[in-house]
Amino acid sequence: MHSKLDEVETGESQSTGIQSVEIGMAILDAFVESSSAMSLKQVSLATNMAPSKVHRYLASFVRSGMLVQVATNGLYDLGPKARRLGLAAMGRLDAFSVATNGLLKLRDLTGHTVCMTVWGQGGPIMVRWESGREPLIVNLRIGSSIPLLDTSIGHTFLAHLPKSITQPALALQQQLAGAETERKFPSDEELERIRANRSIYTMSALIEGVDAIAAPVFEGPDRLFSVITLAAPHRSLKGSQLGRIRQQVEAIAREVSAELGYREA
Structure with a gap:
């Protein structure tokens, strides 16, 4: 029965x-x-x-x-x-694995090259690079240090980390670069604008003709865990394409942050 x-x-x-x-x-x-x-x-x-x-x-x-x-x-x-x-x-959460899965999802969704950076003693450090359908010829590898100034990655870290952490790293980068003139640190208004926009777009920052969109990934209540970045030839990030892809980058960053316990205010 x-x-x-x-x-x-x-x-x-x-x-x-x-x-x-x-x-x-x-x-x-x-x-x-x-x-x-x-x-x-x-x-x-x-x-x-x-x-x-x-x-x-x-x-x-x-x-x-x-x-x-x-x-x-x-x-x-x-x-x-x-x-x-x-x-x-x-x-029990493996934050790096969660962020990596989001990064791969972004690559598959857009077809473009993506990378992930975390904060190191001397500034942003490249920890993952995934080539898209059109591989980019770049002088970057896992472990490379990313400039804080003039890059979408660097500006994202500057906007979401306290100056007590970023200023020493910036001074070290400038010392190692041997720059004769000190580069200008973004103003508080510029950093606030980056925080409000949730992503930043730069043109030909590291490589001529290659543009980048970077967005922050948060862990727990409010700690910056990493920055995910999409890089593509300038022709691929023009007009409506830029807006659409930028939304996709921001959406993946929010999705990963939510999985890592972050809740937007």
Whole structure:
């Protein structure tokens, strides 16, 4: 005789899932998206569920430790078990692999060359380079140091790292380059504009005729993890193509950042 219990163990049951678990996750997602504790009414509105239905889930989550209810005002917030779960997930996360997967996705999506840089003692360091359908002839390799000035990569780091970190690296780069005149550091207004735009586009910065679009990747609450960059011949980044590809670079950077635990304000 076929019973409901038997169905639980079948592949068909597994494919349909458990609706109550999915509803519960939607409620927890509301707390993840919120910047503060929430009332029953707020959770109800955020999830588009009846307050009576939401209340039953909230009570179960409080008992399990996923949520807590503040005694003074009755608001609900993420609890100790939710924090432990989040810390465990972040501890098992391979940030470099996540960022690399995003980089490869960007290459496959656009067909252009992409690279990833991280911050080193002397400034941005190239850690990954993936050629597109039209390989670029460049004098760059894994481990190469990227100039902070005049490059989209460098300006992205300047915009998202404190000057206490970037200024010594900039001084070291200028010393090694033996520049007779000190290059101008971008103004605060320029750096703020870069932060607001979420990406930066430069023409022929490192290679004549090759343009670049760079975007920041964040890890955790607000730490800059890396910069992903798309490089292509100038003819490929003109007019509407530039706008479309720039949006794709920014979208991948946001996607990777979200996977690494970053939440935009």
